[in-house]
Amino acid sequence: MAKSVNQAFDEFNLNVVNLLKSTTDTARSSRGWLIDQLLGFPESVDNFPNDYPEKHIKYGSFSRNTKIRPLDDIDLMYCLSADNAYYSVDAYDLSKYYIHTPNASNNLKLLSDEYNVLNSIRVVNKLVSALKNVPQYSNSEAKRNQEAAVLNLTSYAWSYDIVPCFYTVGGFYLIPDGSGNWKATNPGVDINNISETNTNYGGKVYQLVRTLKFWNANFTSPKISSYLFEVLVINFVKKSGSQNDYNDLNIRDFFYYLYQTIYYDVQDPKSIQGNINNLTPEQRQRISNKAKDCYDIAVSAVDYELNKKDQQKAIEQWAKIFGPNFPKYE
Structure with missing residues (x-):
């Protein structure tokens, strides 16, 4: 149970997403x-x-x-x-x-x-x-x-x-x-890639990756491979230039990024494998459609939270994206 969107995400990450x-x-x-x-x-x-x-x-x-x-x-x-x-x-x-x-x-x-x-x-x-x-x-x-x-x-x-x-x-x-x-x-490159990205962009990147990986693991069809998905999130953060202090806004913006970017090749950060996006055109289309749907819901959630000052409606919108384990409004 949560009184605000920020509290809802904190509880969701603590109780559902993150490892104990x-x-x-x-x-x-x-x-x-x-x-x-x-x-x-x-x-x-x-x-x-x-x-x-x-x-x-x-x-x-x-x-x-x-x-x-x-x-x-x-x-x-x-x-x-x-x-x-x-x-x-x-x-x-x-x-x-x-x-x-x-x-x-x-x-x-x-x-x-x-x-x-x-x-x-x-x-x-x-x-x-x-x-x-x-x-x-x-x-x-x-x-x-x-x-x-x-x-x-x-x-x-x-x-x-x-x-x-x-x-x-x-x-x-x-x-x-x-x-x-x-x-x-060369896995050291991957370890340094996310560590440096987290340090350079506000310290919330690890959590952003984990929360979005939960969405990918449970609500996308087909699922994006874990490694490819992580690279996509890191590329999104770098492309954005800066990250908001509130990850719900970053999540909203990632869905828009994914909606557009999933169609394109994704280069291996290690410069070894070349393109790591092995999804078929039909799979890319389905993922893009899902990301666009989630982006539209996230836009509505942020509007309820910031403009209409209705935390309950905002939380209910986020639950449409992250499922029944997302905290309910108290």
């Missing part, structure tokens, strides 16, 4: 314990490759502070030491990389093919088997899912996606591509 502090604290503690186990694998697991601890990286929306309820997965990149291996790029597909191990450690050679090319599926499977040998995970499920070793814990509601990787002299990472080869990524 207790959940976040427990997840960080659990993640820290898991990282300790990973650090021990080169010594405790037979023929396990050496790691590069300085380059392990926590990534994904949980690490970027943009995760919404429920907490279903936590992402880690577990960096391995190249040990004199080197990489090359496919001559015909510049997104495909190979890691060559003729001069590398024996543990990497054991995961390579007869041509001394490191097989990323074998690397992921090696990580999966190592996770299964941790006594505390004996009742959990570990399996490979494309580029990640997925650890489904019995003790928590979330799983871990652990991606083995190598850090390159070019300053980017190589991770499995799901087909045995490797692909480039």
Whole structure:
């Protein structure tokens, strides 16, 4: 129950959108314990490759502070030491990389093919088997899912996606591509992108992203992928030049931005993937129509709030956008 729009959004974010502090604290503690186990694998697991601890990286929306309820997965990149291996790029597909191990450690050679090319599926499977040998995970499920070793814990509601990787002299990472080869990524760019945007535009960007991600997750069809959606919100903030102190006004303006912009390509901030908007023209049309409908409702909500001084009507309008869990007027 709320007496004003601002109070309604505060309660909505606290009680519906944002992760509980207790959940976040427990997840960080659990993640820290898991990282300790990973650090021990080169010594405790037979023929396990050496790691590069300085380059392990926590990534994904949980690490970027943009995760919404429920907490279903936590992402880690577990960096391995190249040990004199080197990489090359496919001559015909510049997104495909190979890691060559003729001069590398024996543990990497054991995961390579007869041509001394490191097989990323074998690397992921090696990580999966190592996770299964941790006594505390004996009742959990570990399996490979494309580029990640997925650890489904019995003790928590979330799983871990652990991606083995190598850090390159070019300053980017190589991770499995799901087909045995490797692909480039650089999640540090994404972490810095939203952190700097939040700092430079008033400190409300994290919350803006989370509130809008709740809308995308629950009220759009088709849904926009979480990563693409986050990039869209960040691009909107940068394009706006400044952010209002009240996120309901920023939410209204984002809907107008999305209504117009979803038709166009969206470039990967890491300058690796190129266009990341893989939605079909028909999907873009449907999302644009939904965003325009929400923009019109948001305009009405702001009019009730600021011009007609009717907080109840304004809250009722916002509930049309964010659903029955949005607080009611008291």
